[in-house]
Amino acid sequence: MRAIDPFSYFIxxxxxLRGFGGDRPSPDPQYCFHTRYETVRPGRAIYSxxxxxxxxxxxxxxxxxxxxxxxxxxxxxxxxxxxxxxxxGQRRDLAVSVPFHAIKGVEYALYGYFSEPTDLSVAQVQVxxxxxxxxxxxxxEAPLSVLAQPAAVEESGPATGLIHIGHVSRDQPVSQDCTxxxxxxxxxxSDSIARWREELCLAALSFYxxxxxxxxxxxxxxxxxAMREAMLARPFTLLFHGEASPQDSPTFADVILWPRxxxxxxxxxxxxxxxxxxxxxxxxxxxxxxxxxxxxxxTPTAGPSRNEIRQWALRLIGLGYSxxxxxxxxxxxxxxxxxxxxxxxxxxxxx
Numbered sequence: 001m002r003a004i005d006p007f008s009y010f011i012x013x014x015x016x017l018r019g020f021g022g023d024r025p026s027p028d029p030q031y032c033f034h035t036r037y038e039t040v041r042p043g044r045a046i047y048s049x050x051x052x053x054x055x056x057x058x059x060x061x062x063x064x065x066x067x068x069x070x071x072x073x074x075x076x077x078x079x080x081x082x083x084x085x086x087x088x089g090q091r092r093d094l095a096v097s098v099p100f101h102a103i104k105g106v107e108y109a110l111y112g113y114f115s116e117p118t119d120l121s122v123a124q125v126q127v128x129x130x131x132x133x134x135x136x137x138x139x140x141e142a143p144l145s146v147l148a149q150p151a152a153v154e155e156s157g158p159a160t161g162l163i164h165i166g167h168v169s170r171d172q173p174v175s176q177d178c179t180x181x182x183x184x185x186x187x188x189x190s191d192s193i194a195r196w197r198e199e200l201c202l203a204a205l206s207f208y209x210x211x212x213x214x215x216x217x218x219x220x221x222x223x224x225x226a227m228r229e230a231m232l233a234r235p236f237t238l239l240f241h242g243e244a245s246p247q248d249s250p251t252f253a254d255v256i257l258w259p260r261x262x263x264x265x266x267x268x269x270x271x272x273x274x275x276x277x278x279x280x281x282x283x284x285x286x287x288x289x290x291x292x293x294x295x296x297x298x299t300p301t302a303g304p305s306r307n308e309i310r311q312w313a314l315r316l317i318g319l320g321y322s323x324x325x326x327x328x329x330x331x332x333x334x335x336x337x338x339x340x341x342x343x344x345x346x347x348x349x350x351x
Contacts, residue, residue: 001131004035005127010031037108051084055092068107083096110127148283175344196343201227220241220258292309292345294342295341
């Protein structure tokens with residue numbers, strides 16, 4: 001466990017915790033502390049905050065873990081958070097912890113601010129970082145999958161095209177949109193789109209040659225009974241992950257199917273972190289099929305966009321993955337649900 005200076009990021013700014021921080025007024029009137037960004041060993045980690053000899057009649061502090069990728073720049077993103085009730089009137093020690101899943105190549109900091117007015121006073125502020133205890137502090141590398149061989153179809157990499165040209169089908173999937181021609185008929189639109197995502201995942205197993213015995217395959221998030229039965233009938237080891245977050249164990253998968261994909265709310269950095277967190281669990285040579293929702297309009301909107309998906313593909317290629325070429329449909333062919341979201345499946349192989 002590492003002790004971290006709580007005020008090491010904004011070293012000049014005065015904290016709203018009286019007597020702490022620097023001498024300059026903070027531009028944020030709620031600012032309490034912000035640690036420097038730390039490299040954390042991959043896996044489940046915990047930031048802990050302790051306020052020693054604290055006293056307040058009311059109030060609340062929010063603490064957040066922020067993530068930053070130095071190789072890609074951009075703004076830090078929210079990874080996890082918690083709240084600490086400050087009221088009670090009696091002088092005592094207050095503590096709160098924030099668990100999160102650390103990813104290779106990402107740095108993490110703990111940030112705290114008053115989310116409700118308070119008259120808090122403290123004698124000391126302590127922050128500790130508890131990391132995964134990997135042997136000799138060396139990250140566990142992804143193992144080699146039996147799938148680590150030349151791909152059955154052309155995939156986008158540094159020397160190939162990123163955009164798919166030509167016919168797109170549900171039986172021979174690339175990274176593609178859901179179109180009316182692929183969707184079929186019957187049932188509510190949202191159910192039909194969910195079924196399309198799952199059927200594309202299943203089709204990718206055969207088309208990319210990843211339905212052989214002996215594989216470790218994961219299904220992430222909720223799926224309907226038909227897909228569950230179809231997966232259980234396959235000749236490989238199968239693990240269903242009900243929660244859409246990477247597992248704490250140092251295990252890896254040959255295939256990851258995630259029909260519902262990452263959340264469409266929040267900011268782009270948070271969506272990328274969620275996506276990349278799962279792809280890091282692929283074995284070398286492993287394949288992932290991930291459902292995405294995005295807003296198809298050309299004007300800037302809240303939520304994912306086609307440009308964001310393109311940026312993800314380019315970023316993954318730069319990280320050594322290959323991506324099945326992107327096939328974005330013409331607007332008139334595109335299925336859009338009641339919330340104005342189009343559906344897309346991204347197919348990625350870890351090289």
